[in-house]
Amino acid sequence: MSPIPILVGPTGSGKTAAGLELARRQGADVLSADSRQVYKHLSVGTSKPEGAWRDDPDHPLKTYYAVDGVPHHLMDFLEPDQPFSAGRFARRAENLLAALAAAERPALLVGGTGLYLRALVDGLAPLPDRNDDFRKTLLARAERNGRAAVHAELAKIDPDAAAKIPPNNIARVVRALEVFHLTGQPLSRWQKEQTRPSTRTFAWFGLRWEKNELEKILEARCRRMVPGLLKETAALLEKGLPPDAPALQSLGYAAAIDVLNGKIPEEKFETDFFRETRLYVKRQLTWFRANPRIRWIDLAPPFKPERVAEKIQQLLRDASAAPGR
Numbered sequence: 001m002s003p004i005p006i007l008v009g010p011t012g013s014g015k016t017a018a019g020l021e022l023a024r025r026q027g028a029d030v031l032s033a034d035s036r037q038v039y040k041h042l043s044v045g046t047s048k049p050e051g052a053w054r055d056d057p058d059h060p061l062k063t064y065y066a067v068d069g070v071p072h073h074l075m076d077f078l079e080p081d082q083p084f085s086a087g088r089f090a091r092r093a094e095n096l097l098a099a100l101a102a103a104e105r106p107a108l109l110v111g112g113t114g115l116y117l118r119a120l121v122d123g124l125a126p127l128p129d130r131n132d133d134f135r136k137t138l139l140a141r142a143e144r145n146g147r148a149a150v151h152a153e154l155a156k157i158d159p160d161a162a163a164k165i166p167p168n169n170i171a172r173v174v175r176a177l178e179v180f181h182l183t184g185q186p187l188s189r190w191q192k193e194q195t196r197p198s199t200r201t202f203a204w205f206g207l208r209w210e211k212n213e214l215e216k217i218l219e220a221r222c223r224r225m226v227p228g229l230l231k232e233t234a235a236l237l238e239k240g241l242p243p244d245a246p247a248l249q250s251l252g253y254a255a256a257i258d259v260l261n262g263k264i265p266e267e268k269f270e271t272d273f274f275r276e277t278r279l280y281v282k283r284q285l286t287w288f289r290a291n292p293r294i295r296w297i298d299l300a301p302p303f304k305p306e307r308v309a310e311k312i313q314q315l316l317r318d319a320s321a322a323p324g325r
Contacts, residue, residue, distance in 0.1 A: 002106075002201075002316070003201040003202055003203040003316070004097065004107050004108070004109065004200060004201065004202050004203070005022065005026075005108050005109070005202075005203050005205060005312060005316065006033075006108075006109040006110075006117060006121075006202050006203065006204045006205065007019045007022065007108065007109070007110045007205050007206075007207070007312070008033075008110075008111065008112060008114070008117065008204065008205070008206045008207075008288055008294065009112060009206055009207035009208070009288075010112060010214070010281040010284040010285055010288075011047075011112055011218070011221075011277060011280060011281050011284065012214065012217045012218050012221050012277075012281070013112075013207040013208075013209060013214070013217075013299070014207055014299070014303050014305065014308070015110055015111070015112065015207050016047070016049055016110065017303075017305040018207065018305045018308035018309060018312075019108060019110030020049070020067060020068060020070055020305070021305040021306050021308070021309040022108060022308070022309040022312055022313070023070045023108050024068075024070055025309055025313065026106050026108065026313075027105075027106060028105070028106035028107055028108045029061075029064070029070075029071040029072070029073060029096075029100055029105060029106070029107050029108070030067075030070060030071070030072045030073070030107075030108050030109075030110055031072075031073050031074050031093055031096055031097070031107060031108070031109045031110070032072060032073065032074045032075040032110060032111055033074070033089070033093075033109050033110065033111025033112070033113050033116045033117050033120075034046070034075070034111040034112060034113055034116075035084065035089075035113040035115075035116060036247070036250040036251075037075050037076065037111075038074060038075065038076070038077060038078045038084050038089075039076070039078050039079070039080045039247040039250075040076055040077070040078065040079060040080065041080055041232075041235075041236060041239075041247075042080060042232070042236075042247055042250065042253075043232065044225055044228035044229045044231075044232045045225070045229045045232060045233070045250055045251070045252050045253055045256075046250060047221075047225075048075065048076060049067045049072075050067070051065050051066050051067035051068075051072060051075075051076070052065070052066055053065055053066070053076070054066040054071075056071075059071060060099050060100060060102070060103035060105060061073070061096070061099055061100075065077070073096050074089065074092060074093060074096070080236065080241055080245050080246070080247030080248065081241060081242070081245045081246065081247070082246065083130070083171070083246045084246065085175075086113075086115045086116050086118070086119035086124060087119060087124055087127070089113075089116040089119060089120065090116070090119035090120040090123075090124065093109070093116075093120045094120065094198070097200065109202075112284055114284065114287040114288060114291075115287075120198060121197065121198050121202055122197045122198075123196040123197050123198070124191075125190040125191050125192075127179055127187075127190055128178075128179065128182045128183060130178065131178055131181070131182060134178055134181055134182075135174055135178060138150060138174045138177060138178070139170070139174065139244055142170055142173075142174075143244070147167050147168055147170050147173070148167045150167075150170070150173055150174070150177070151165070151166075151167035151173050153177060154173055154176050154177055157177075157180050157186060158176055158180060158186035158187055158188050160186070160188035161176045161186060161187045161188045162176075164283075166279070166283070168254065168276070169249065170244075170249060171246060171249045175187070202293075203295075203315075203316060204291065204293040204294040204295065205294065205295050205296075205297060205312050205315065206288055206294040206295070206296045206297065207296075207297055207299055207308065208296045208297065208298050208299065209298075209299050209300075210298075210300070213299075213300065213301065214281070215278065218274065218277055218278060218281065219274055221277075222270065222273050222274040222277055223270060223274075225252070225273075226266070226269065226270050226273060229252050229253070229256050229273075230256050230259060230260065230266070230269075233248075233253055233256040233257060233260060234260055236248070237257070237260070243257050251273075251276060251277060251280055252273050252276070252277075255269050255272055255273060255276070256269065295315060297311055297312070
């Protein structure tokens with residue numbers, strides 16, 4: 001079988017548009033590897049592409065989220081108060097890939113959540129299930145003492161995990177502490193355990209911008225998103241979604257809640273949002289640079305999705321690309 005393309009890149013790199021163009025050319029379905037675009041009702045803050053659910057009796061999966069007519073999966077299907085994980089993503093993605101392969105329909109993975117892609121391609125350590133009582137205790141402690149205090153607890157027992165997880169990502173901090181609580185072993189040690197990789201073949205491609213150009217893109221993007229992000233956050237809270245809901249742990253939403261509650265001015269929010277986005281992109285790039293399988297496509301303005309799609313098609317045709325898992 002032909003390798004399944006994986007298109008990665010940091011936030012703002014253009015992978016969504018390039019992936020859509022490639023999928024259209026390949027006649028492929030897109031599987032989103034974005035940990036926040038899985039949620040319904042979160043569009044602005046997650047940069048979810050505009051689309052609509054469609055019933056299609058001729059499609060092997062019968063229903064999908066259509067973006068410009070292209071079937072998308074693992075997107076816009078989960079309520080914002082529901083948790084999601086790399087393990088759940090990997091299982092769902094594998095089932096989708098199997099169904100598409102059985103129907104001889106091409107697939108394409110697009111996203112910036114490296115952990116999700118690693119879970120699918122390389123497998124994950126067999127971690128224990130959630131412990132809701134312990135989680136509630138930690139979340140209450142974070143609310144009382146601050147997220148940095150809970151992150152400091154993690155740094156004492158698992159400095160390797162703490163170095164990779166930012167204090168503001170309370171969901172991942174809590175999970176790391178939960179794993180230690182349930183197993184007596186730090187998360188970082190579990191992640192070094194032997195895992196079972198996928199039997200499928202993948203071809204990795206990444207979009208890469210020169211640093212200054214990417215920062216210009218991010219600054220304009222954040223400034224453009226701020227009004228809509230505040231409005232979207234307010235609407236979610238008005239619907240009764242609690243501030244500690246899993247979906248609201250996404251980049252920007254916690255700070256937006258602080259603006260709405262009068263804790264910080266909107267001007268500071270815009271500045272902090274850009275700073276946090278830059279830090280998030282830095283972590284994404286660190287993750288992807290450590291993956292030697294990625295073939296990088298260097299970009300410069302003006303961005304042309306069709307050129308990226310054409311380049312990837314050329315590499316897929318080129319036997320010297322020799323993609324691997």
